[in-house]
Amino acid sequence: MSSRPPDDPVAKALALDGDADRIKDFYGDWARSYDDDVASEDYRAPEIIASLARLVQLSWLGKARADIRLMDAGCGTGLAGIALRSAGFPHVDGFDIAPAMTAKAEKTGAYGRLLAEIDLNADDAGLGALHGTYDIVTCAGVFTLGHVAPEGLRHLFALSRDGGFVIVSTRESYLNSSDFRGYVRQMERAGEASLIFTLPYASYVGDDRADYWVFRKLPI
Numbered sequence: 001m002s003s004r005p006p007d008d009p010v011a012k013a014l015a016l017d018g019d020a021d022r023i024k025d026f027y028g029d030w031a032r033s034y035d036d037d038v039a040s041e042d043y044r045a046p047e048i049i050a051s052l053a054r055l056v057q058l059s060w061l062g063k064a065r066a067d068i069r070l071m072d073a074g075c076g077t078g079l080a081g082i083a084l085r086s087a088g089f090p091h092v093d094g095f096d097i098a099p100a101m102t103a104k105a106e107k108t109g110a111y112g113r114l115l116a117e118i119d120l121n122a123d124d125a126g127l128g129a130l131h132g133t134y135d136i137v138t139c140a141g142v143f144t145l146g147h148v149a150p151e152g153l154r155h156l157f158a159l160s161r162d163g164g165f166v167i168v169s170t171r172e173s174y175l176n177s178s179d180f181r182g183y184v185r186q187m188e189r190a191g192e193a194s195l196i197f198t199l200p201y202a203s204y205v206g207d208d209r210a211d212y213w214v215f216r217k218l219p220i
């Protein structure tokens with residue numbers, strides 16, 4: 001993992017302690033320069049996740065991209081939505097906790113429905129009306145220190161239809177200091193999820209690495 005100066009925006013983002021108000025304030029400020037800042041560090045997660053969505057569609061979903069419904073969780077300014085649209089998926093919805101980020105995502109034109117103020121750390125994320133709706137739920141750059149606890153994964157599975165897919169990145173530092181793996185094992189034991197494969201220690205941002213996880217929601 002690379003070491004970053006304390007005033008680096010990525011370093012500040014990693015220290016938000018999962019506090020909803022601090023996250024909204026922080027991304028409220030960062031929204032303006034976020035795209036340029038992460039581009040300058042070759043942020044790869046959105047494109048890798050979009051490529052994995054394409055692989056999932058080709059390998060397992062048995063229907064055309066035009067018929068696939070996707071939800072991009074923690075969509076931020078819309079980088080994953082743009083990558084998913086470029087990968088040929090026309091139906092992408094998104095949500096985020098930070099209204100400043102979804103306001104930017106709106107401008108990309110990549111999303112159908114966009115929701116703000118959705119907290120993946122909340123017991124009830126307020127997404128009940130969309131449960132069981134999506135063929136693929138993506139989540140890029142959100143399972144990272146200071147953002148979302150491993151338990152947030154259950155909200156992504158709730159959005160997927162049975163037999164649908166959940167694709168997430170976990171930053172290396174997060175994986176090493178959270179019990180994400182333990183939570184995945186718990187979901188597998190409960191018969192709620194099946195881990196199809198991971199892309200381990202892959203490009204993420206700058207010198208930092210991430211694992212990418214492709215899950216299927218059970219029952220199929």
Ligand SMILES: C[S@@+](CC[C@H](N)C(=O)[O-])C[C@H]1O[C@@H](n2cnc3c(N)ncnc32)[C@H](O)[C@@H]1O
Nearest residue numbers: 074075076079097098101119120121140141147
């Ligand atoms: C590093 S950005 C990634 C944004 C986008 N997915 C991308 O790849 O560019 C992390 C995003 O997670 C959102 N986020 C952080 N904590 C969250 C939470 N508890 N619930 C929902 N979204 C959250 C932030 O507002 C921010 O937009």
